Amino acid sequence: MTELVADTSALVSLGIVTSEPTPLRLLEAEYDLLVPDEVYRELEELASYEDDHGRAATRILDRLGDDHRQSVELDHEFPLDDGENAAVSLANERGSNLFLCDEFNSLGLIHASLADTRLVTTPTLLSSFTQRGLLTAAETVSVLDSITAARSWDGNSYVQRARSRLETD
């Protein structure tokens, strides 16, 4: 199966949505999902908060078993936080197919740091779900709207473009 390493940011985006079929369940069904221990710890920390992000983190943790976790050595040269650092290192170490990440402000650096792994953001992953017939375009738009509201993506022109593409499909 296609292996996907996920960063905290994108898992939280997906975990926000509770309408069926939840994107989190689709992610788990379609991919071999892997997270480094650092991302797991970040999720545990987020889960202690009583807000949308905290609840999203709890939903993810409920679905992540031991087989989804992997320890990895950090690349200390890499100027990003521990979660992203560990996730990139894990994807490179394993030669994973996909790296899921929503840190839009660091994507240039992350992209440059990945060897053979394709980078994908949540809006693009959702578009690929639509392409595969797992979600209708209307369902994807509504999922993206929920995430946009929770993550304050309203003003982001990349997200706006991704959304309008789905509407014209």
Next chain:
Amino acid sequence: MSSDKKRVQFRAPHRLVDRADALATVLGSDRTEVLVTALREYLRDATHDDDLKQEIAAAYYDDEITFEQLTELVGREEAANFRVLKRQLDDEYINEIAEL
């Protein structure tokens, strides 16, 4: 005039030009100096404005400006982020992901 400078011509309200001239007198410089400084500061502030940065990114996604123009406006690091995001919008790229 050095070769890295470009001559431009534009119309501006009288009052604005008069104020620029007055300020040039106070500073002991000239109109060009005042206008260039004002333009430089405006561009610097504008490209630090998040909303405007998103407008710039949108123009790049829609192929209204080139990657080089984008880099001139927002700097290398930010431009690299927008380039990756533009690729995320590419139909072919989404198809590739969907086929994995």
